Amino acid sequence: xxxxxxxxxxQGHYDAPEAPIxxxxxxxxxxxxxxxxxxTSMRTALFLLLLLAIAAIPGSLVPQVSSDxxxxxxxxxxxxxxxxILDTLQVFTTYSSVWFSAIYLLLFISLIGCVIPRTKHHFxxxxxxxxxxxxxxxxxxxxxxxxATGDAAAAVLVAKDLLRKQGYRTEVxxxxxxxxxxxxxxTGNLVFHTALIGVLVTVGIGGGFGYTGxxxxxxxxxMTNTLASYDSFNPGRFFTDSALEPYSxxxxxxxxxxxQKNVGALGQPIDYVANxxxxxxxxEPQQATIKVNxxxxxxxxxxxxxxxxxxxxxxxxxxxGNVIFSQPTACLPQDANLRSNCxxxxxxxxxxxxxxxxxxxxxxxxxxxxxLISSYPDTINxxxxxxxxxxxxxxxxxxxxxxxxxxxxxLTQIVGGDSExxxxxxxxxxxxxxxxxxxxxxxxxxxxxxxxxxxxxxSQTWVLVFxxxxxxxxxxxxxxxxxxxWVKVLEGSxxxxxxxxxxxxxxDDPGLDAAVAELADRHVDQLGLKVEP
Amino acid sequence: MTETLVSYSTIAVYSAMAIYALAFIMFTxxxxxxxxxxxxxxxxxxxxxxxxxAVLVExxxxxxxxxxxxxxxxxxxxxxxxxxxxxxxxxxxGAAAGRVPWANMFEFTLTATAIIIGVFxxxxxWQDLRFIGVFVTGFVLIALGIATVNFYVDVVPLPxxxxxxxxxxxVFVASLGTGFFALGAALSIVQLLQARRAAGxxxxxxxxxTLPAAEKLENMAYRMIVVGFVLWTFTLIAGAIWAxxxxxxxxxxxxxxxxxxxxxxxxxxxxxxxxxxxxxxxRSAWLAIIGxxxxxxxxxxxxxxxxxxxxxxxx
Numbered sequence: 001x002x003x004x005x006x007x008x009x010x011q012g013h014y015d016a017p018e019a020p021i022x023x024x025x026x027x028x029x030x031x032x033x034x035x036x037x038x039x040t041s042m043r044t045a046l047f048l049l050l051l052l053a054i055a056a057i058p059g060s061l062v063p064q065v066s067s068d069x070x071x072x073x074x075x076x077x078x079x080x081x082x083x084x085i086l087d088t089l090q091v092f093t094t095y096s097s098v099w100f101s102a103i104y105l106l107l108f109i110s111l112i113g114c115v116i117p118r119t120k121h122h123f124x125x126x127x128x129x130x131x132x133x134x135x136x137x138x139x140x141x142x143x144x145x146x147x148a149t150g151d152a153a154a155a156v157l158v159a160k161d162l163l164r165k166q167g168y169r170t171e172v173x174x175x176x177x178x179x180x181x182x183x184x185x186x187t188g189n190l191v192f193h194t195a196l197i198g199v200l201v202t203v204g205i206g207g208g209f210g211y212t213g214x215x216x217x218x219x220x221x222x223m224t225n226t227l228a229s230y231d232s233f234n235p236g237r238f239f240t241d242s243a244l245e246p247y248s249x250x251x252x253x254x255x256x257x258x259x260q261k262n263v264g265a266l267g268q269p270i271d272y273v274a275n276x277x278x279x280x281x282x283x284e285p286q287q288a289t290i291k292v293n294x295x296x297x298x299x300x301x302x303x304x305x306x307x308x309x310x311x312x313x314x315x316x317x318x319x320x321g322n323v324i325f326s327q328p329t330a331c332l333p334q335d336a337n338l339r340s341n342c343x344x345x346x347x348x349x350x351x352x353x354x355x356x357x358x359x360x361x362x363x364x365x366x367x368x369x370x371x372l373i374s375s376y377p378d379t380i381n382x383x384x385x386x387x388x389x390x391x392x393x394x395x396x397x398x399x400x401x402x403x404x405x406x407x408x409x410x411l412t413q414i415v416g417g418d419s420e421x422x423x424x425x426x427x428x429x430x431x432x433x434x435x436x437x438x439x440x441x442x443x444x445x446x447x448x449x450x451x452x453x454x455x456x457x458x459s460q461t462w463v464l465v466f467x468x469x470x471x472x473x474x475x476x477x478x479x480x481x482x483x484x485x486w487v488k489v490l491e492g493s494x495x496x497x498x499x500x501x502x503x504x505x506x507x508d509d510p511g512l513d514a515a516v517a518e519l520a521d522r523h524v525d526q527l528g529l530k531v532e533p
Numbered sequence: 534m535t536e537t538l539v540s541y542s543t544i545a546v547y548s549a550m551a552i553y554a555l556a557f558i559m560f561t562x563x564x565x566x567x568x569x570x571x572x573x574x575x576x577x578x579x580x581x582x583x584x585x586x587a588v589l590v591e592x593x594x595x596x597x598x599x600x601x602x603x604x605x606x607x608x609x610x611x612x613x614x615x616x617x618x619x620x621x622x623x624x625x626x627g628a629a630a631g632r633v634p635w636a637n638m639f640e641f642t643l644t645a646t647a648i649i650i651g652v653f654x655x656x657x658x659w660q661d662l663r664f665i666g667v668f669v670t671g672f673v674l675i676a677l678g679i680a681t682v683n684f685y686v687d688v689v690p691l692p693x694x695x696x697x698x699x700x701x702x703x704v705f706v707a708s709l710g711t712g713f714f715a716l717g718a719a720l721s722i723v724q725l726l727q728a729r730r731a732a733g734x735x736x737x738x739x740x741x742x743t744l745p746a747a748e749k750l751e752n753m754a755y756r757m758i759v760v761g762f763v764l765w766t767f768t769l770i771a772g773a774i775w776a777x778x779x780x781x782x783x784x785x786x787x788x789x790x791x792x793x794x795x796x797x798x799x800x801x802x803x804x805x806x807x808x809x810x811x812x813x814x815x816r817s818a819w820l821a822i823i824g825x826x827x828x829x830x831x832x833x834x835x836x837x838x839x840x841x842x843x844x845x846x847x848x
Contacts, residue, residue: 056798059791203784264687271696
């Protein structure tokens with residue numbers, strides 16, 4: 001607080017002699033109280049709010065482990081200098097980092113420190129009567145007067161009735177009515193802030209009981225809701241195996257629909273439908289569909305259709321014609337027309353270990369330089385082009401390897417690339433011999449695969465409930481005006497009445513003046529008396 | 534059929550832009566007239582020889598409500614005509630595509646700007662905000678220019694992820710919120726100018742004499758932004774519900790989600806700033822402008838250059 005200047009002091013005022021300001025001594029409790037007051041002040045809340053906005057920015061500039069793990073790996077490879085620093089600062093996990101958490105936790109503590117006393121205060125206010133009518137209404141907002149004749153006590157009662165019908169809480173003080181309305185505004189405000197805390201708590205705690213799992217399923221195959229069945233699985237903090245309700249989902253077929261008429265959007269997907277048969281323990285198999293915006297609800301989980309592609313069935317035979325390998329391999333889509341890459345590893349059964357890199361083109365077209373591309377995502381002219389390698393696949397040392405990549409370090413290329421044999425190109429049903437008398441390879445069929453995401457989040461309904469309360473509280477707290485209104489009846493000589501009206505806004509209230517004027521008009525109307533200007 | 538409708542839409546949007554340009558000129562001329570008006574008033578006061586500043590303001594206030602000046606009436610009439618064409622362009626585009634016309638950046642800009650003008654025109658019924666017409670038409674003109682030149686894409690069917698009723702609700706409410714934030718930001722800019730003038734630092738901008746005082750502007754901006762904030766909160770929640778349906782989680786810190794959250798936080802800060810000592814006035818006006826800049830940033834830079842799941846720009 002700034003000191004008032006001398007000129008503002010009354011004449012004849014003499015300042016005390018200057019002395020060093022004595023600050024009160026704060027003990028431990030005193031300091032605690034001081035910091036609590038600071039933390040729960042509006043200024044601090046505002047500062048934390050703006051800080052939170054700024055702190056959220058880095059997470060949008062740098063890929064996040066949670067939403068884009070591959071992006072993080074790539075970013076680290078591209079920026080080897082700055083990545084360790086960012087890693088130390090937890091920028092790749094911004095939204096669970098220490099500093100981001102610190103800001104929002106402080107903000108919420110500040111919020112709680114603000115909501116609790118306000119709730120208590122509001123409870124008291126709800127039970128309190130409207131305050132006494134101020135002596136000089138002319139100093140308040142929307143002040144207006146009317147003249148009338150009649151009985152003063154009756155006029156007061158009419159005003160009281162009128163205000164009561166408009167939802168005011170009223171109290172008569174002698175020749176005046178004091179009224180207040182809009183308690184809901186503060187109720188809404190408190191509901192809004194409490195619901196925000198509710199969202200945070202349910203997200204924080206409820207999220208720990210959930211899990212998500214991913215699984216690639218080829219047409220004709222099935223998955224079960226067990227840990228071993230998932231390709232990847234992210235349990236929440238409080239997850240136990242018993243949370244997995246046993247069921248199975250068999251993918252009978254996957255039917256995509258692609259745009260065929262609009263030249264500008266040829267091949268653009270219009271619809272994806274996975275037809276599945278589900279079985280819960282002890283139940284009958286049931287038919288169901290999963291679509292992009294229509295997940296399947298089963299066994300307390302939601303199953304989402306998040307990706308699809310081709311899984312060519314490659315059959316490999318030894319020189320004697322015995323089938324060594326015959327199974328679908330999911331190929332990772334590379335572009336909108338589903339040109340896809342796949343890796344096939346055959347460690348046993350042939351004279352040597354064989355690795356294959358497949359390039360699958362659902363609708364193959366040849367460029368002038370001989371390169372194949374895919375020109376449409378459906379299988380109009382499917383071609384699988386294979387590169388082959390022999391040597392050590394690196395599977396025998398017991399270390400886990402990525403099924404979707406082939407380490408070429410100790411492999412020799414025998415088909416495609418710089419080797420003597422050109423790449424093997426197969427359409428469904430085609431068969432080709434492998435070089436060096438290794439055997440033969442056949443493209444048996446081209447089924448599709450879907451990638452399914454299974455989610456279990458027991459808290460999400462509660463999050464929604466609190467979110468709805470957030471909106472309801474917000475609307476109430478911003479658009480319900482809280483105002484006080486007073487009507488005073490002054491008796492003049494010879495039975496004339498002078499009526500005074502005024503209001504007081506508590507918070508933003510643009511319509512107050514109009515409301516006071518309307519009240520005055522209606523009051524005079526009800527008195528059934530002629531208005532004299 | 535589709536092509537005919539698309540060409541109608543294109544013709545309508547170009548016509549609307551031409552007329553918006555004329556409206557923009559008229560709004561500007563009106564501002565220049567406002568420069569002239571106080572000079573005349575001041576001259577009269579000086580002739581009387583009183584020299585009191587209180588007298589200086591009076592005649593302007595007396596004259597203002599009498600009759601709407603010619604340029605302003607013309608500007609509003611042109612804006613209405615342009616808006617009708619603009620809405621026509623939106624409707625034709627929607628009819629051509631056979632769905633709501635806000636599924637890519639071009640369509641979204643087309644629709645959101647129509648909503649901004651729509652909000653601007655509607656608000657006039659209860660609050661005279663014609664003086665920010667120059668900001669609003671100028672902004673919409675630039676946005677439409679960028680949309681038609683840089684964002685234009687042909688009508689294509691909706692990808693499966695967008696096939697949801699939430700596309701109608703979530704995106705429409707977001708653009709409605711954007712409209713209110715835009716008006717709030719425009720008012721806040723005038724408020725800042727007005728505050729500078731009051732501090733004696735913007736003496737050159739005499740048209741400000743005819744506009745409401747900074748405090749009045751602040752209240753108007755607040756009312757716009759509060760509505761925008763409620764709509765934005767709804768957008769956020771509707772988006773989360775849709776994300777749960779389409780992507781299997783209601784919140785995943787996708788870049789667009791992050792920026793929607795940042796914008797929400799800035800405007801939450803704005804609302805709290807009004808209740809914080811030392812933050813009323815120019816500081817909260819800056820927050821409103823920063824908030825709207827973040828909205829524009831979220832729509833342009835985040836859409837085009839940030840990697841995320843909201844990859845529906847069509848570019």
